Every structure is written in C-alpha cells, then in structure tokens.
Amino acid sequence: MEPDYKELSRICANVERAISIIPQKAAVIAVNFSKERFVKKNWLDTTETTWKKTKKRKGSTLIKSGRLKRSIRKVHVGADYAIIGTDVPYARIHNDGGTIEGTEQVRSHQRRAHKRKAYPRSNKRIKAGIVRAHTVKSYKRKFKRTFIQRKFIGQSQYLTDQLTNMIQIEIQKAVHK
Structure with missing residues (x-):
C-alpha cells in the first residue's frame, strides 16, 4: 500500500500556513491581555x-x-516572534515603578485676586484678608515623584499558557482540516 502523498502534501501546506499566521494571532492575544489589565x-x-x-x-x-x-500595540511581527509595546514616555515608570527626580521650569503667570482664610504658620497666626492680583515670575523648582508599580505589560505565565493553547489549537486545526 502506497502512502497518499497528496494528503501528506495538503497537511504540510496547512501546517505551514498555520505557522505563518501564529505570530500575528499571538501579537493580538498579547495586546488584548495588556489592555485587559487596565x-x-x-x-x-x-x-x-x-x-x-x-x-x-x-x-x-x-x-x-x-x-x-x-498606545499598546504590535511593534513588530516576524516569522517566529511578535513584539508588543508602547511609545508613551511614562509607560515604563508606571509599569516598573520607581522614583523620578529632576528640575522643571515654571513659566511666569498671573494670579487672580482672591480671599485668604486665616491660618497658623510657625507659631504665628496669619489673618484672613484679600490677596490682590499679581504676576509670579518665572522660576525653577526641584521635584521628586514616586510611582507605585502597576504592571500591565511584560512576561506572564498566564499569557504564555494562553499562547501555548492557541498554538496547539491552530496546529490541530491545520492537521485535521
């Protein structure tokens, strides 16, 4: 009995087609996983x-x-890999957590007139009164901001399991088509 080469050739073509679309599907699953974290x-x-x-x-x-x-999207999809990412500059500090220190320039601006309530300052009592409108000059100030880690993108065992399951289903569909 001779093997059925046409059937084998058809299965190989289906598997090859499935393998070529797996990175695209993996990228979509990874992007959806990251957006679901929000x-x-x-x-x-x-x-x-x-x-x-x-x-x-x-x-x-x-x-x-x-x-x-x-901004979370497919950055690059190759024959055997998919990269997702974001181009937002503050994404890394939110994802990884940490502290940012630096100086910033504050431009000159106008303050409106307003009423001030009485309050204590260093053992003195500041009276209530009216603060006139005035201009604040331009100046530099130092800042230090701490961000709590709120991970939304990266390696995850749950995502790996989802991708493995998708790959197995695609290969099985290609073989049994």
Whole structure:
C-alpha cells in the first residue's frame, strides 16, 4: 500500500500556513491581555496581583486620558516572534515603578485676586484678608515623584499558557482540516 502523498502534501501546506499566521494571532492575544489589565486593574502571572488604588484622583487607575492604554500595540511581527509595546514616555515608570527626580521650569503667570482664610504658620497666626492680583515670575523648582508599580505589560505565565493553547489549537486545526 502506497502512502497518499497528496494528503501528506495538503497537511504540510496547512501546517505551514498555520505557522505563518501564529505570530500575528499571538501579537493580538498579547495586546488584548495588556489592555485587559487596565480594565481588571491587576497583573496575572502565576498569581493575581491587584493594583493599589490611587488616593488623589477619582476615576480609573492609570487612565486619565486613555493615551497609555490606546498606545499598546504590535511593534513588530516576524516569522517566529511578535513584539508588543508602547511609545508613551511614562509607560515604563508606571509599569516598573520607581522614583523620578529632576528640575522643571515654571513659566511666569498671573494670579487672580482672591480671599485668604486665616491660618497658623510657625507659631504665628496669619489673618484672613484679600490677596490682590499679581504676576509670579518665572522660576525653577526641584521635584521628586514616586510611582507605585502597576504592571500591565511584560512576561506572564498566564499569557504564555494562553499562547501555548492557541498554538496547539491552530496546529490541530491545520492537521485535521
């Protein structure tokens, strides 16, 4: 009995086609996984790590304008790999956590007239009164900002398991087509 070369050739072509589309599908799964972190407000690896809530701002954590979440995309897809990333400059500090120190230039600006409440300052009592409108001169100030790690992109065992499952399903579909 001779082997069926046409059938074998068809299976090989299907597997080759499946292998060529796997990196694209993997990139889509990885991008969706990273964007889902903004909705669920957690990081999934071998365990789930919930993001700490923001104290100062109302609304969703890490979403003010939505620029960071929207910027996550496929950076490059090759024959056997897919890279996802973002071009937002503050993405790394939010993802990894840490402290930023530096100086910033404050431009001159106008202050409006307003009423001031009484308050204590270094054992003195400052009286309530009216503060006149005035111009604040340009100046430099130092800053030090600390960011809590809120991971949304990177290596994850959960994502690896999802990708492995997708690859197995695609290969099985190609063989049994």
